[in-house]
Amino acid sequence: MANRLVIIGGGPAGNAAATYAARRGVEVVLIERDVIGGAAHLWDCVPSKSMIATGAAMSFTRSMQEMGLESRSAEVDVEALTARVDGITDRLQGNITNLLESQGVRLIKGSARMKSAHEVEVQSASGSEVIHADFVLVSTGSRPRIPEWVRPDGDRILTTRDCYPPKVFPESITVIGSGVTGVEFAHMFASFGSKVTLVVSRQQVLPSKDPEVAAVLEEDFLRRGVRLLKGARAQSIENVGDKVVVKCDDGRQVETTHAVLAIGSVPNTEGLGLEEIGVVMKDGYIQINRHCQSNIEHIYAAGDVSGKLPLSSVASMQGRKVAEQVIGGPKGPHRHLDYDKAASAIFTEPEIADVGLAEAEAFASGRKIRVTKVPFSSTAKALINNDPRGFVKIISDPATGVVLGGSIVGQHAAELISVIALAVTANLKVSDLEESLFVHPALAEALAEAAE
Numbered sequence: 503m504a505n506r507l508v509i510i511g512g513g514p515a516g517n518a519a520a521t522y523a524a525r526r527g528v529e530v531v532l533i534e535r536d537v538i539g540g541a542a543h544l545w546d547c548v549p550s551k552s553m554i555a556t557g558a559a560m561s562f563t564r565s566m567q568e569m570g571l572e573s574r575s576a577e578v579d580v581e582a583l584t585a586r587v588d589g590i591t592d593r594l595q596g597n598i599t600n601l602l603e604s605q606g607v608r609l610i611k612g613s614a615r616m617k618s619a620h621e622v623e624v625q626s627a628s629g630s631e632v633i634h635a636d637f638v639l640v641s642t643g644s645r646p647r648i649p650e651w652v653r654p655d656g657d658r659i660l661t662t663r664d665c666y667p668p669k670v671f672p673e674s675i676t677v678i679g680s681g682v683t684g685v686e687f688a689h690m691f692a693s694f695g696s697k698v699t700l701v702v703s704r705q706q707v708l709p710s711k712d713p714e715v716a717a718v719l720e721e722d723f724l725r726r727g728v729r730l731l732k733g734a735r736a737q738s739i740e741n742v743g744d745k746v747v748v749k750c751d752d753g754r755q756v757e758t759t760h761a762v763l764a765i766g767s768v769p770n771t772e773g774l775g776l777e778e779i780g781v782v783m784k785d786g787y788i789q790i791n792r793h794c795q796s797n798i799e800h801i802y803a804a805g806d807v808s809g810k811l812p813l814s815s816v817a818s819m820q821g822r823k824v825a826e827q828v829i830g831g832p833k834g835p836h837r838h839l840d841y842d843k844a845a846s847a848i849f850t851e852p853e854i855a856d857v858g859l860a861e862a863e864a865f866a867s868g869r870k871i872r873v874t875k876v877p878f879s880s881t882a883k884a885l886i887n888n889d890p891r892g893f894v895k896i897i898s899d900p901a902t903g904v905v906l907g908g909s910i911v912g913q914h915a916a917e918l919i920s921v922i923a924l925a926v927t928a929n930l931k932v933s934d935l936e937e938s939l940f941v942h943p944a945l946a947e948a949l950a951e952a953a954e
């Protein structure tokens with residue numbers, strides 16, 4: 503009899519593991535309490551980027567004259583926007599569900615917990631069921647962190663999950679947190695015409711990023727009238743009827759019609775019965791080895807619950823690695839998942855993307871690197887697109903020429919970074935990029951130029 507893999511949570515991690523394992527003959531049961539596709543489709547990646555795309559279309563209308571067009575202003579139609587976001591998520595959820603079903607994955611809509619190390623208990627509309635599992639994957643994701651000093655009301659004090667789209671578009675909004683999610687929300691609301699204040703706890707937005715990269719974004723925020731409240735931590739948020747009052751620890755106070763929290767996430771691991779069966783956890787995250795295996799050999803964790811990189815792409819790859827382990831190891835040469843080589847992007851304007859070794863990281867460790875930087879303004883395509891902002895930076899080993907990392911700020915950075923990500927993963931040299939025949943006119947020409 504085939505081994506049975508029981509997966510709790512149908513986000514990117516669970517789905518990738520399910521399809522990869524089922525295709526290779528494993529009996530897979532996938533339990534999901536909300537919707538297949540997970541938080542990634544319902545609340546996080548897909549709706550946020552759908553809204554940002556609509557916001558970008560609105561921003562475009564403001565620059566129509568520069569493109570040789572008659573200027574027309576656009577208005578938000580909340581109903582149409584809701585239908586658009588719902589339409590995209592429904593379609594993606596349908597695609598994944600069909601794929602899983604076509605591969606023979608048994609889908610159960612219900613809430614699961616571990617009854618014992620080899621038994622998963624499911625509560626569904628049709629009652630309770632206990633399923634024997636040879637292998638278990640816990641991929642239950644995470645949810646927004648809500649600190650004890652604030653109580654979101656879904657009306658004026660919002661979490662990111664209340665914004666797809668919000669019931670009314672805020673006249674003004676305070677975004678608490680200036681990490682990736684915070685800057686994306688600040689950008690999104692500014693594109694829709696809201697007056698945005700961003701509470702930045704340090705002296706730079708995106709504190710973990712290259713200061714040069716953060717500076718381009720800050721410049722764009724200031725140009726668009728986004729107010730940056732630097733060195734301030736929000737301490738309380740109060741809904742006083744027609745507005746919210748945000749008080750910071752340095753005495754500063756902001757009054758806006760709305761506020762949104764973007765201060766990280768917490769793992770969905772409580773109530774799963776994991777501690778009871780002896781799974782080692784830290785701060786609610788399941789501790790895993792490089793095979794995504796917990797301390798109990800047949801119990802794996804992937805995605806946000808593993809406390810590694812909270813990215814949908816990483817979750818999917820972890821899920822795939824788990825499936826490889828379940829089928830007895832990969833068929834071809836094995837590569838461990840290298841979290842340091844994950845590309846990531848921030849969907850602001852301009853977009854920001856990076857991969858691999860960062861300049862600051864190399865300097866801090868004393869590693870010798872070669873850095874080459876080319877502004878997009880030197881390419882024909884950026885001028886044609888009417889957006890010459892930003893640059894491409896490639897970091898390589900001066901002795902061997904091997905590409906170690908890079909960052910891109912500018913239009914389509916999230917797409918273009920894939921070229922550098924491939925180079926980093928495949929140990930390509932800058933000469934490989936330099937000698938590639940890229941399209942002209944294309945923004946990618948800046949990559950070839952930076953490789954010279």
Ligand SMILES: Cc1cc2nc3c(=O)[nH]c(=O)nc-3n(C[C@H](O)[C@H](O)[C@H](O)COP(=O)(O)OP(=O)(O)OC[C@H]3O[C@@H](n4cnc5c(N)ncnc54)[C@H](O)[C@@H]3O)c2cc1C
Nearest residue numbers: 511513514515535540541542546614643805806812813814
């Ligand atoms: C606003 C925002 C925007 C983001 N944008 C991006 C982006 O553009 N790109 C990117 O790569 N990442 C993005 N992320 C991060 C990304 O969403 C997560 O890293 C990703 O969703 C993690 O996938 P996962 O499989 O671990 O979990 P999830 O997608 O969270 O799925 C977990 C699933 O498990 C289910 N579940 C939980 N408990 C149980 C239970 N007991 N029984 C049954 N089912 C259960 C949940 O209902 C959920 O459907 C964003 C995050 C946020 C907050």
